[in-house]
Amino acid sequence: MTSLLAVTVLGFFLGMRHAADPDHVIAVATIVSRHGSPARAAVVGLLWGVGHTLTILVVGAGIVLVGWVIPPRVGLSLEFSVGVMLTVLGILNLRAGLRAARAAAGRVHAHAHAHGDYVHTHPHQHRPDSHPHRPDDTPLARLDRMLGGLRLYEVLRPLVVGIVHGLAGTAAVALLVLTAIGTSGWAVAYLLLFGLGTILGMMLITVGLAWPLAGLTPRFANLPRRLQLASGVISLIAGLAISYQVGVVDGLFGATPTWTPK
Numbered sequence: 083m084t085s086l087l088a089v090t091v092l093g094f095f096l097g098m099r100h101a102a103d104p105d106h107v108i109a110v111a112t113i114v115s116r117h118g119s120p121a122r123a124a125v126v127g128l129l130w131g132v133g134h135t136l137t138i139l140v141v142g143a144g145i146v147l148v149g150w151v152i153p154p155r156v157g158l159s160l161e162f163s164v165g166v167m168l169t170v171l172g173i174l175n176l177r178a179g180l181r182a183a184r185a186a187a188g189r190v191h192a193h194a195h196a197h198g199d200y201v202h203t204h205p206h207q208h209r210p211d212s213h214p215h216r217p218d219d220t221p222l223a224r225l226d227r228m229l230g231g232l233r234l235y236e237v238l239r240p241l242v243v244g245i246v247h248g249l250a251g252t253a254a255v256a257l258l259v260l261t262a263i264g265t266s267g268w269a270v271a272y273l274l275l276f277g278l279g280t281i282l283g284m285m286l287i288t289v290g291l292a293w294p295l296a297g298l299t300p301r302f303a304n305l306p307r308r309l310q311l312a313s314g315v316i317s318l319i320a321g322l323a324i325s326y327q328v329g330v331v332d333g334l335f336g337a338t339p340t341w342t343p344k
Contacts (some may be wrong), residue, residue, distance in 0.1 A: 093272040123292030127285035128266045133244025135277030142256035146269045154341035159336040160249045165324030172318030179311035216277025254343035268335040
């Protein structure tokens with residue numbers, strides 16, 4: 083009983099370490115670079131961890147309790163989805179960063195300005211009637227009106243990213259638990275503590291990424307844009323590398339896929 087309890091508690095600390103996996107950090111960095119506020123970054127980490135934990139509990143418990151078997155092609159497809167997601171996040175960050183860089187370079191006559199908490203740039207003249215849209219006619223305002231002001235899209239993005247990462251890694255976690263513990267109840271408890279550790283670990287990581295950014299931004303106005311570009315490049319390269327590894331090297335698109343849960 084004591085050894086089972088020790089192994090179960092160990093899951094919490096392994097979950098914290100799991101949050102620091104490179105693909106996890108890259109994914110949340112592309113999101114955090116858009117915000118910068120430590121408080122908002124902590125929420126991003128929390129939501130990512132919750133999504134990851136939900137997947138681990140549902141799929142992991144299915145493997146441990148019901149005996150689900152994940153075919154190699156399905157497992158590879160889940161890992162391939164991580165590569166696709168990182169590629170998309172990288173492209174989005176690069177597009178936003180390059181747009182800001184063009185405006186800063188003076189290729190268009192534009193100034194960054196805010197409508198509430200929506201900051202953007204567009205060409206305009208310095209006359210009161212020259213603004214090309216109403217103050218409340220912005221993408222954020224329109225989405226706020228559509229979603230009742232809940233900003234559901236800001237919640238769903240890190241949550242979905244966490245779910246996708248959880249799907250790609252759940253099998254390994256569950257199989258490790260099954261072989262190490264062997265008792266279903268303790269195995270599920272391990273999965274739960276592993277998930278809680280992942281949530282806390284990712285919150286610490288996102289705050290650690292955002293805290294220096296929040297302190298340096300007032301002195302270095304271009305820092306957020308440069309970090310956004312850097313995170314976009316890293317995310318794009320990592321996404322393409324994972325997609326190639328899974329799709330070509332591991333044989334997802336071939337006749338004989340080879341998958342070892344990681």
